[in-house]
Amino acid sequence: MGIEKLNPKDYNKLFLNGQYVAAKSKETYSLKNPKDNTAVIDDVPIAGPEDVDAAVKYAEEAFHGPWSKFTAIQRTECFLKLAALLDEELTPILTLDSQTSGIPISLAPVRERGYIRNCVLYYAGWTDKQKGDYFPDDDGYVKLVRHEPLGVCCAINPFNAPLATLFLKSAPALATGNVMIVKPSEKTPLGTLAAAQLFLKAGFPPGVLQVITGAGSTGALLAEHMKIRKVSFTGSVTTGRRVQIAAAKSNLKRVTLELGGKSPAVVFDDANLENAVTWTVNSILIRSGQLCVAPSRVYVQKGIAEKFIDAYKKKMSAAADNLGDPQDPNVTMGPMVDAAQLERVKGMVERGKSEAELVVGGNQRGDTGCFMEPTVFLNPKSDAEIYRNEIFGPVSVIKTFETEEEVLKLANDTEFGLMAGVFTKDINRALRMSSGMEAGVVGVNCVSLQNMQAPFGGKKQSGIGREMGEYALRLFTEPKTVLINMAA
Ligand code: NAD
Numbered sequence: 001m002g003i004e005k006l007n008p009k010d011y012n013k014l015f016l017n018g019q020y021v022a023a024k025s026k027e028t029y030s031l032k033n034p035k036d037n038t039a040v041i042d043d044v045p046i047a048g049p050e051d052v053d054a055a056v057k058y059a060e061e062a063f064h065g066p067w068s069k070f071t072a073i074q075r076t077e078c079f080l081k082l083a084a085l086l087d088e089e090l091t092p093i094l095t096l097d098s099q100t101s102g103i104p105i106s107l108a109p110v111r112e113r114g115y116i117r118n119c120v121l122y123y124a125g126w127t128d129k130q131k132g133d134y135f136p137d138d139d140g141y142v143k144l145v146r147h148e149p150l151g152v153c154c155a156i157n158p159f160n161a162p163l164a165t166l167f168l169k170s171a172p173a174l175a176t177g178n179v180m181i182v183k184p185s186e187k188t189p190l191g192t193l194a195a196a197q198l199f200l201k202a203g204f205p206p207g208v209l210q211v212i213t214g215a216g217s218t219g220a221l222l223a224e225h226m227k228i229r230k231v232s233f234t235g236s237v238t239t240g241r242r243v244q245i246a247a248a249k250s251n252l253k254r255v256t257l258e259l260g261g262k263s264p265a266v267v268f269d270d271a272n273l274e275n276a277v278t279w280t281v282n283s284i285l286i287r288s289g290q291l292c293v294a295p296s297r298v299y300v301q302k303g304i305a306e307k308f309i310d311a312y313k314k315k316m317s318a319a320a321d322n323l324g325d326p327q328d329p330n331v332t333m334g335p336m337v338d339a340a341q342l343e344r345v346k347g348m349v350e351r352g353k354s355e356a357e358l359v360v361g362g363n364q365r366g367d368t369g370c371f372m373e374p375t376v377f378l379n380p381k382s383d384a385e386i387y388r389n390e391i392f393g394p395v396s397v398i399k400t401f402e403t404e405e406e407v408l409k410l411a412n413d414t415e416f417g418l419m420a421g422v423f424t425k426d427i428n429r430a431l432r433m434s435s436g437m438e439a440g441v442v443g444v445n446c447v448s449l450q451n452m453q454a455p456f457g458g459k460k461q462s463g464i465g466r467e468m469g470e471y472a473l474r475l476f477t478e479p480k481t482v483l484i485n486m487a488a
Helices: 049-064 072-101 105-124 162-175 190-201 216-223 237-249 273-289 302-322 339-352 404-412 427-436 469-474
Strands: 014-016 019-021 028-033 038-045 133-135 141-149 152-156 179-183 209-211 230-234 254-258 264-267 297-301 357-360 375-378 395-401 419-423 441-444 477-485
Touching: 014 049, 014 190, 028 072, 038 072, 049 152, 049 179, 049 209, 049 216, 072 105, 072 162, 072 190, 105 162, 152 162, 152 216, 162 179, 162 190, 162 230, 162 469, 179 216, 190 209, 216 230, 216 237, 230 237, 237 254, 264 273, 264 404, 273 302, 273 395, 273 419, 297 302, 297 404, 302 357, 302 375, 302 395, 339 395, 395 404, 404 427, 419 427, 427 441
Parallel strands: 152 179, 152 230, 179 209, 230 254, 264 297, 264 419, 297 395, 375 395, 419 441
Antiparallel strands: 014 019, 014 209, 028 038, 133 141, 141 477, 357 375
């Protein structure tokens, strides 16, 4: 593999035990480029039980075999090599992935690279810091506590962040000595498959990181597998619930769920207007709104409402001009991931027209490909579908409010709890709001932001467990207590 363009047709295999191999299952499906619905690949395998069992067997062999003999520093060396390889190879991999994800390659050099590089380097530094604990023998027993890896883990990933989730899940898993089987979304498998060989080149032994492709049926085989000890899932609430049930019904494997959102951004009268407009607009448009932390509900205080809404509408309308070919390095906004997602968003927007006032967009852009215009609704009914449910498109809903107490209730009146933002110059109010808002992450004068050092995840039905930072490591290890009888 080199910097040259990667060919999608080379990635119609599974990556098992350090090799690209044909799947035993003969079931396949095809994928199109959402910019124009042209064929990209027509034989992506849907891994079946035999393929999943093979991946688990290789994973167990690696876990108990070569990988268990690596020192912490050797694991760090693999991560550092991986980061160096990514410097060379990430752009072509993201370009390959873009052909079915529609994620603009213009995001590759800074946003995607920064995120993935930070992730790999951050966890490179954690391999030798899993210190345990010691308690003295005041009662005749010395107590030692070790943090042990769980064993064979799997990642089931969503379509909207294929590469980011690959690294976000496998880096903490591998840093703590686990092995990982990754199933990318059926809509976006190519970049994950291409990236898998870099782990091998970086020195991770065969079987430590494997990739199998397939639909929900393949994900279900992983979630219910009796030898997999942990599933780290990112996707919708509905599927997350199924994964948790499958885990409970099989072997009680550990479960981390990173699920959907309907994130509120609250703009107070005293906010820096330009800053608030920039963050709220840019964040609903990244990946054309297919972002779990997108601020899809915007609350604006009455005193600033007219000015804010005017500026917000202008910026959203103007952004329609940014839509274009995601494989063009100058384009910043791409299509929906596929025709099904476009139809879903269009359907919600259509129904929304009778539940709120449509003030920007509302239509598919052009008739080639899966492009959706940036869309804004005002003053939704309190039970409107577009106000309550995750749309996962470039669509936001604005509502005005008068008091802090009122907006806190509105912001929290949802089963989602992933991200929230508060825009104000009043530090006391910012602190009150960030403590009152029921979200796993709250941005002050910013929104839809994550940081590798700090935990990320959802409250309420937006998830269980946390990724990023030291917290992710805890969820890939379990403490073991060793009691030593000093009298023997
Ligand atoms: P999805 O739930 O449709 O699919 C996610 C994955 O689950 C896919 O790999 C799919 O093949 C697999 N799957 C489907 N049925 C399964 C089953 N029965 N058992 C096991 N696996 C199964 O989600 P999606 O449409 O790919 O992604 C969009 C969703 O992901 C949105 O709700 C978004 O908010 C959420 N998301 C959350 C985060 C986060 O960090 N909280 C990040 C990105 C995306």
